[in-house]
Amino acid sequence: MTISHLRPAASSSPSPVPAWRLRCVLVALLLALAPAPRALAQPAIATLDWTLAGTLVALGVTPAGVAQVDAYHAWVGTPRLPEVTADLGLRSQPNLELLASLAPDRILISPMFANLAPRLSRIAPVATLPLYSPGRETWPQLRELTREVGRLVEREAAAERLIAETEARLAALRQRLPARVPPLLVVQFMDERHVRVFGEGGLYQAVMVRLGLENAWHGETNAWGFSLVGLEQLAGLEAQLVVVEPYPVGVQAALAGSGLWQRQPSVRQGALITLPPVWSFGALPSAMRFADHLVAALEEAPHDD
Known part of the structure; x- marks a missing residue:
């Protein structure tokens, strides 16, 4: 057997890979190695008010910081605050250094803490959300507050769901009463x-x-x-x-x-x-x-x- 017999026939040699296919493979590799696109991050929200804190959690927002976390759980009960939520100290005297370190996008307060607004506003924009205004029916105010919090944290759809679920739940509970x-x-x-x-x-x-x-x-x-x-x-x-x-x-x-x-x-x-x-x-x-x-x-x- 001669050496020429060990060589493959000319007709069986591989054809050159087209340039367009090489480009497609290269693009696929680059896409595979690139990091996945991140979902839009939710705004970092801090609050001194327990009513607003509970509403945030119910809307699926993890507060960056809340005042008096242990007392919140003792008096409010549910929804529970996530473990990652920082305790900002007393509601009336929050730890401003800790609050600033959280770099919140917005701070939510109720009128009860309006005297703190000037100091808080040096850290982040402050939104004051009233509730239980004299002379007004309570239930419409609860709906309005929910919608306003939802708007501020870009959870409008979640706010509407919370309103609908709460009212449906109360209607069902009414049917269970003796x-x-x-x-x-x-x-x-x-x-x-x-x-x-x-x-x-x-x-x-x-x-x-x-x-x-x-x-x-x-x-x-x-x-x-x-x-x-x-x-x-x-x-x-x-x-x-x-x-x-x-x-x-x-x-x-x-x-x-x-x-x-x-x-x-x-x-x-x-x-x-x-x-x-x-x-x-x-x-x-x-x-x-x-x-x-x-x-x-x-x-x-x-x-x-």
């Missing part, structure tokens, strides 16, 4: 002898109206929808008593020995309803939390069919 529910007296303890009793103009009242429940308190209320009264002012009111936690330290023990408290009809009859913490100055997330817990408690309470 046929007969007595008037409700919703209170929160300030100390062993004084409570906030919630009525016209507040979150709890707005939820009760949508659930078709009657509020036993017809006294005057402040801009936040409550009156601060002594326990003696509740005497004689025939109503289902509802206590919203948390109790101040030592109050539960003191109430066990309080004749004034033990004479309350709901306490005397063993029918007292106690709900976990719900932020009484909150927005739609707190409204849904209050409705969920209240209806569940009323379903379990003894009642006449």
Whole structure:
């Protein structure tokens, strides 16, 4: 066998690769090696206000910083703040250095913290969002606040979903209520002898109206929808008593020995309803939390069919 016999035939040699195909391969390689396009980053938002913080989380926004995170969880409950949210310190005296280090795109506050706006505005643009304005119905204000927060954080569609889901949830809960529910007296303890009793103009009242429940308190209320009264002012009111936690330290023990408290009809009859913490100055997330817990408690309470 000669060496020429080991060479491939001329007709079997590979054809040259066309230039256009080489260019296509090169482009494909470059696209594969290039980083994937990033989604538009959500704006970095900080807030001192728990109502706004809960609304942000409900809209799918992770706040960069919130004041008094532990107290938020104790008083507001849900939605829980993400672990990555920085604690900015006291609501009335936030850690401005820490806040500045977060480089927020915007800081949201309520009118309660308006005195801090000049200092906060040196860090980022400040938006002041009111709620519970005297003389206005509460529920439309809750919707307006939700939409305004959604606009500021570019989550308009999420805001509309939150409104629709909350109203649908309350409508469904209304259908679950027992046929007969007595008037409700919703209170929160300030100390062993004084409570906030919630009525016209507040979150709890707005939820009760949508659930078709009657509020036993017809006294005057402040801009936040409550009156601060002594326990003696509740005497004689025939109503289902509802206590919203948390109790101040030592109050539960003191109430066990309080004749004034033990004479309350709901306490005397063993029918007292106690709900976990719900932020009484909150927005739609707190409204849904209050409705969920209240209806569940009323379903379990003894009642006449």
